[in-house]
Amino acid sequence: MLVLVTLLTGACWFSNSAWANSPDRLSRILQQKSLRVCIWPDYYSITFRNPRTGQLNGFDIDMAQQFAKDLGVELTFVNSSFAALMDNLVGDQCDIAMHGVAITEARLEKLSFSEPYLKSDFYAVTTKSHPTVTQWDDIDKPDVVVGIMGGTVMEPVMRKALRQAQIELIYAPKTREQELEAGRIDVFITDYPYSRKVLDNADWAALLGPSKPFFITNYAYAIAKVKTPGDQRWLNRINQFLLATKNDGRLLAIARRYKLERIAVSDKK
Template sequence: MQVKALLPLSWVALTTLLCTSLGLNAQTNSPDRLNRIMQSQTLRVCIWPDYFSISARHPKTGRLEGIDIELAHEFARDLDVELEFVETHFGRFMDDLEADACDIGMFSIAITDARAQRIDYSEPYLASQMYAVSTRTHPGIQQWSDIDQPGAIVCVQEGTYMESQMRSSLQHADMMVVKDPREREQAVMSGMADVFITDYPYSRKVLRFYDWARLIEPPASMTERPFRYAYAVAKGQPQWLARVNRFVSDIKQDGRLRKAAEANDLGPIVLEEVAPPH
């Protein structure tokens, strides 16, 4: 007579939980996501609702606006599905993609090597320089070369490209890292920091709303635009990524990207479609 060993209940529960978890992860990263979207008739788009000109909630009306709000509507229209926005932020969006909280991140996500370990990027569609913001009355910060000096404090937002860029490039100044973007402005206004580093989209907000602020542009010699912005999806979904890239190519070629960029004061940072060599 065969005697079957009985696993303790805790082991059975653990095994069941593990299998369930693996099954969910497999489903989340399934190459059939496009089919799931078509079946559910809903495209779930992760956005950060405080990204000026990109995906921001209007302070008075509460309405979402920005280039990626418009382009998310275009993508849903191309797919012929409903659109659902899911709020996230830069410190959490990769977790949300991996947890299947949304199908795609569409809020001008800067491409970094560290992020590429966890997510897949679409082809880039915007590119930006870095900009510094100080006060108009700051006695020591007048131009870009004044920033990386002993005693200077440079503020950056956690989880952004600016954090990794400043961490690797600053040689003399100290760096302050904050979680909320509003903390950057408060740090500079209060004197806790001398400047904060941002990108072209946020610089538009500075110029429009902050009469106390001085926008410091990089020197003309810095011609390269280090920020490359793209959309993001969870790994392991080649078919879905290919469909996203097709959308990016389409909006570059048919003018929808340029139109949305111009409408949101982002025309100078559009990445046009490169024509294939003949």
């Protein structure tokens, strides 16, 4: 037992020492000429893989390409999800998450965020023919089943907000649209970008918005929690990139390309 403890202690010391003496993340990215970006490939207009062509497109796909170009490095996309987000970043599976990550208190415990670049309220999607859910105020009623994608910011917020409706968590490979069209849920909660997917592709869908702001959410780029000066240097470089794209017009131009200009945070400084 004593030998085992000694070996484990030595292994931990070596790991920490090696980390302390290694270049910080930004230096490693530049030296290795490689940027690993976590994305959720089902996020329409943000980071979406076209099921017919297999090609990635969306606001943050284009922004990631611009960031890699500014850094002068190669870009690698790493498939992730909101449920796996924190584990992927903390586990060093990627250098940054660029897929419309909402800033929440729970995520701030393990992650650090850039300045916001998008902001959106919550929206609801139901069917045009639904007999009882025709406006936002119809959602929190008995016998209404509300679909929410597990791991998204909508989950904790709607758990607190809904008093009578039943919540049904949905995880891939299931989709909210499939569950709604099949009649297993009455409505689902989403944000502005994802609502565009439904409206662009389903003529049976109806969009319901709150009559007043419900939960305005800021979206930012995420990295593992800042703990060292090197981590802060990496976060500063990300914010430098965002500021540059706001000032030179790239951010707003990309937002317009994907019909997201109404939620873009493109104020210049």
